Amino acid sequence: MTAGPSEAGAPPSGCPAHGGRYPLYELGADAPAVYERLRARGPVVPVELSPGVPASLVTGYDEALQVLRDPTTFRKDPRGWQETVPEDCPVLPLMMYRPNCRLADGAAHSRLRLAVTDSLERVDLFALRGYVEKNADVLIGRFAGRGAGDLVADYARVLPLLVFNEMFGCPPDVGDRLVLGMSGIFDTVNARQSNEIMRDAVLELVRLKRREPAQDVTTWLAEHPVQLTDEELMHQILTLLGAGTEPTQNLIVNGLRLLLSDERFAGDLSGGNLQVEDALDEILWTDPPLANFAITYPAEDVEFRGVTLPKNQPVVISLAAANTDPALAGEHRGGNRAHLSWSAGPHTCPAQGQARLIASAAIEKVLDALPDMELAVPAHMLTWRPGPFHRALHSLPVNFPPVTVTTGIVSAPIPAADVTAPQEGLAAVLTARKQEYRPEPASRLGHWRRATRDWFRRL
Template sequence: MTAGPSEAGGPPPGCPAHEGRYPLYQLADEAPAVYERLRARGPVVPVDLSPDVPASLITGYDEALAVLRDPTTFRKDPRGWQQTVPEDCPVLPLMMYRPNCRLADGAAHSRLRLAVTDSLDRVDVFALRGYVEKSADVLIGRFAGRGAGDLVADYARVLPLLVFNEMFGCPPDIGDRLVLGMSGIFDTVNAKQSNEIMRDAVLELVRLKRREPAQDVTSWLAEHPVELTDEELMHQILTLLGAGTEPLQNLIVNGLRLLLSDERFAGDLSGGNLQVEDALDEILWTDPPLANFAITYPGEDVEFRGVTLPKDQPVVISLAAANTDPALASEHREGNRAHLSWSAGPHTCPAQGQARLIASAAIEKVLDALPDMELAVPVYMLKWRPGPFHRALQSLPVNFPPVTAASGDAAPVRTAATTAPQEGLAAVLARRPAHRPEPGSRMGHVRRATRNWLRRL
């Protein structure tokens, strides 16, 4: 590895980033400054994903694209690396081999990805938006009368699970275990136990849908012509749920944080200079929900940008560092979707369309319902959860004038952990909602402004 920067432009003496591998697992509040220091060392930097688990972090945009677009050199199969780490390694549950499309190469990847994309394409976007809005109404109704709330615990943490549980035909008791397992894996806390909880819950779901198929993604995967085994089916679902719960929660929360704190949205949120979709683009550039991921493993020792990348050692793409590479610096990111937050190349996220729809609908819904909402603390006091992979706030406390929900808006509790409307996605599919303006459209913008003006009047 090449030498670090001069003392004037680099980290202080004694800093791990100055003397060796940076402890990425400690990354939290200081993340943007850390990425700046690491980039100063070059486009490839040694890091630790957990204590004594080395990896190479790609911090440059062009270098990241070069890795992501070369699946022959940079493979996704982690089994060579997996043999070198202990079974209790904190990051192993998130990185270990599973027969899913994310960790497959070549023909195996093409086969598994086909089943996933075909099944996701069958999801009706109008029905999906309708279910997001109904679920959001229920969650907002639970805290709107208090005049205060935590948009992480009260809203964004639960909403993606409600929606994805419906998409996958997942019963509430199984959904509760999925929440518990997924949170533990991303936080690398009790990771082995969390992995077992996740596996058992999804396997139960697979067996249920084999017996009782329905109009949901799990059933469509099970019926797909590629004939997935139970093991393969389970791991496609685990992958989609992993990408659609924790990262989607973070996208919603980070988008709301931007809308509530950025001066471009000062005053009436519906009268800001940027629309919700543009705010999502901004977040995907600057604070992607998965900050460091898209992990690959060289099949042989590789010389890359003057650095030797060892065989089977993880090469991690810093999506956050690459997206904010000074070579791409621009103050106008709205409408620009060349960021790497959905990855790139053959492993580009297959569910990005559904994820954007859910996030934009969730953000618009809570802003419409609570138009005078403000952060309860200064934005610099917000705390980020530590971890090598995600960019996740611990909480997002807000205050607003209490809103009394109209009678009949609430729905009964389905489980101890979550609530959802009684009407499911299948019922919504049979009765499509009337046309709604697209999120971020001019008409949607006018509709919110008019509604907020009428409330004030």
């Protein structure tokens, strides 16, 4: 089990080496206990994002909302902070300034976000569900006959990127490099090199779509009336891919872990989505895939809940700690979506409906295909990837009776490739898949399907 520095009863930030700041970069399996101890010190506590990089962590729900809803005091532009850290800072690639809607303020934010929201509105949600189901069939078909698998490496790590490749019209080789770069940035391992890999891949995609427009999100962004430059277009895509791949992977995995380990969900998990939706609601409240994020930077030194927040020093929202604030006892129930896992205020995630749809469809698909699936190890023995930002398992090993997946898309097992090496595994999957999804014409959709589509669009 990955251990954090505050296990065995040690205080979460008592080490003099960290100047009284909790080393958030070592956060691992003990995260919930750490949040509880940090919260006991107050709603805002000092932390380090990487060695020598100070920040303030907001752990209270009301305090988090106050920060997120005040873009005048708490700005998103990190350039003032960026000048204070070395170029090899491990968290810099994830936090550095990019001309995207996530890191813009005021009129610049409104302009960039308009291009993003308008382009996402054009995504057909039935087609999107079809992309998920089609690619899920392919991935499940590659390990279903073995009677065992790792739902991270064999499934959830690859599936969101395959779906986003289709949404963005992304060639397989570009997609391979994107997932490699994104994973490295979130893990803060070889982050600088990972950033370069990811940037080069997206720039190649932008140039392709300028030459060869198509019906995809990249083209819609490129043709939007706000007239994004190539640099701006590249960074909107990076933002959407970053939010849609690694966090969506973790949402799928964390949801599956809950469904397979919690006795409240015991029994037949196939044949419906009510339990899946309930599980996703609970995960988004208690174990969100981005545990600590929604970073802001005070425009000036500010006194906030008895703590001085220095100008330009990162203020990080602990989405996980805020969502589990004891003041919200009793609020974590199915259907209640007042959690902060999609952030709040003007920078609320614009793709939350698409991300939730992908996660829900992915979970339903694998549970339906492998209804007798069980965890291969006790839940408490699962290991978590350490890091300041995400809540992510290393692996989710499962056992099940071997089955042959026979659908309109996969009729025989596809030769296995090493999906733990994205640059090889994704290309193999895409090459193996021959049949393209054809969404059912709108004229043939039944009344209930139209109603469901409208419901998803309101998420």
